[in-house]
Amino acid sequence: MDLTGAKWRKSSWSSGDGGTCVEVTTDLPDVVAVRDSKNPRGPVLVVTPAGWRTFLRKTKDGWS
Structure with a gap:
C-alpha cells in the first residue's frame, strides 16, 4: 500500500519527549x-474504518 501522500497526525496522548x-492517518x-x-x-498497521x-x-x- 502506498502511503506516500498520507497526512499523519500524532496522538494527543503521545509524549513530547520522544x-x-x-500517529494515525484517516x-x-x-x-x-x-x-x-x-x-x-x-511497519504500519492498516485497518478498516469500522475496525478503527x-x-x-x-x-x-x-474492553468489556
Missing part, C-alpha cells in the same frame, strides 16, 4: 493507518 508516539480511502512516529519508515472505530470504542470502554 517516548510513546503513535485521509486514505477505505483504510485507517497507524504507525510509530519514531520509526516512520517502519471498534478499537477506539473498546479502549474507551475498557
Whole structure:
C-alpha cells in the first residue's frame, strides 16, 4: 500500500519527549493507518474504518 501522500497526525496522548508516539492517518480511502512516529519508515498497521472505530470504542470502554 502506498502511503506516500498520507497526512499523519500524532496522538494527543503521545509524549513530547520522544517516548510513546503513535500517529494515525484517516485521509486514505477505505483504510485507517497507524504507525510509530519514531520509526516512520517502519511497519504500519492498516485497518478498516469500522475496525478503527471498534478499537477506539473498546479502549474507551475498557474492553468489556
